[in-house]
Amino acid sequence: SAMDSTGYFAALAELGTQCRNAYMLGRETRVPAVADLSTVVVTGLGGSAIGGDLLRVYCQERLRVPVTVNRDYTLPAFVGKKTLVFAVSYSGNTEETLSAYQQAREKGATIVALTSGGKLAALAAADGVPVIRVPAGLAPRAATGYLFIPMLAVLEGLGMLDGIEAEVEELARELAHYATTYGLGSPVAQNPAKQLALNFKGRLPIIWGASGTTEVVAQRWKGQINENAKAPAYWNAFPELNHNEIVGFEEPAELIRQLWVVILRDKGDHVRVGYRMEITRRVIEGKVAGVTEVTSTGEGMLARLYSLIYLGDWASVYLAMLYGIDPGPVKVIDYLKGELA
Numbered sequence: 310s311a312m313d314s315t316g317y318f319a320a321l322a323e324l325g326t327q328c329r330n331a332y333m334l335g336r337e338t339r340v341p342a343v344a345d346l347s348t349v350v351v352t353g354l355g356g357s358a359i360g361g362d363l364l365r366v367y368c369q370e371r372l373r374v375p376v377t378v379n380r381d382y383t384l385p386a387f388v389g390k391k392t393l394v395f396a397v398s399y400s401g402n403t404e405e406t407l408s409a410y411q412q413a414r415e416k417g418a419t420i421v422a423l424t425s426g427g428k429l430a431a432l433a434a435a436d437g438v439p440v441i442r443v444p445a446g447l448a449p450r451a452a453t454g455y456l457f458i459p460m461l462a463v464l465e466g467l468g469m470l471d472g473i474e475a476e477v478e479e480l481a482r483e484l485a486h487y488a489t490t491y492g493l494g495s496p497v498a499q500n501p502a503k504q505l506a507l508n509f510k511g512r513l514p515i516i517w518g519a520s521g522t523t524e525v526v527a528q529r530w531k532g533q534i535n536e537n538a539k540a541p542a543y544w545n546a547f548p549e550l551n552h553n554e555i556v557g558f559e560e561p562a563e564l565i566r567q568l569w570v571v572i573l574r575d576k577g578d579h580v581r582v583g584y585r586m587e588i589t590r591r592v593i594e595g596k597v598a599g600v601t602e603v604t605s606t607g608e609g610m611l612a613r614l615y616s617l618i619y620l621g622d623w624a625s626v627y628l629a630m631l632y633g634i635d636p637g638p639v640k641v642i643d644y645l646k647g648e649l650a
């Protein structure tokens with residue numbers, strides 16, 4: 310949906326409130342207990358899939374069953390009666406997600422639909438599938454609270470996670486604090502989001518996180534730069550990037566001078582990954598245009614991940630401003646969906 314940058318800034322500033330509301334929506338939803346639950350699958354695309362990755366990373370050390378994210382028309386063969394499937398589409402009209410939903414029905418999975426309406430809401434209502442209906446009118450990527458937190462609340466309601474409410478409270482406080490730091494009123498000298506946008510301008514952002522923690526943040530930053538600033542960006546994760554990508558910083562030197570690298574750190578990173586980040590930084594410094602290192606803040610995993618996501622969200626909107634671009638419309642995505650219709 311189209312939205313000018315003013316609306317965009319407003320949605321960003323209200324993200325903390327959105328997360329609180331999202332938690333309540335999830336808690337209110339009745340989901341039947343799944344006997345002998347073996348896997349959780351989140352099926353969705355783009356802005357509706359990244360919440361699945363947040364869930365996967367969040368649950369890695371906390372949930373006794375694996376969380377898999379599915380970005381396709383079809384579901385993996387392991388999906389069956391012991392699977393809980395979250396079918397997530399903000400619009401409710403994404404064809405891949407509708408197809409995966411039908412397959413989940415055929416396989417007898419327990420399904421929860423997370424959507425603002427569309428065909429998915431109608432199908433789920435007709436099928437007697439629980440629907441978590443989130444407010445419409447946002448760009449999916451501006452609805453990340455709505456497209457992630459309700460799933461945590463459902464898993465908490467099923468007795469598989471606990472302490473989520475307290476973590477959401479910490480998150481909302483953290484976001485309110487950062488809304489001032491990163492907001493329009495905060496001058497460049499004190500505003501890391503504006504500084505990052507200036508560093509990215511005219512360059513190619515390369516965003517690096519760590520497996521199991523900030524990998525999902527790196528992926529989110531990339532997507533936000535793509536969709537808001539309409540600019541290319543790439544992401545990868547430690548330690549894997551130490552085994553291939555790191556070799557690719559020799560040629561062509563003039564291209565490498567146009568890269569701006571961001572390293573995202575978290576206290577949950579493996580200690581050896583921390584060393585790898587420091588060594589890698591020394592290897593590329595002087596070759597690339599610059600390196601920014603950012604460390605998450607907060608106690609709980611939710612606040613920590615979002616402290617970094619939020620910085621990237623703001624930076625990507627400032628980059629759009631620097632390019633004179635409206636962050637709202639994603640015309641190419643709309644064009645593609647139209648051509649396929």
Ligand code: F6R
Binds near residue numbers: 354400536
């Ligand atoms: C993000 C965005 C896309 C959509 C994706 C799927 O702002 O516009 O990444 O999220 O095309 O559409 P939905 O989320 O409606 O299922």
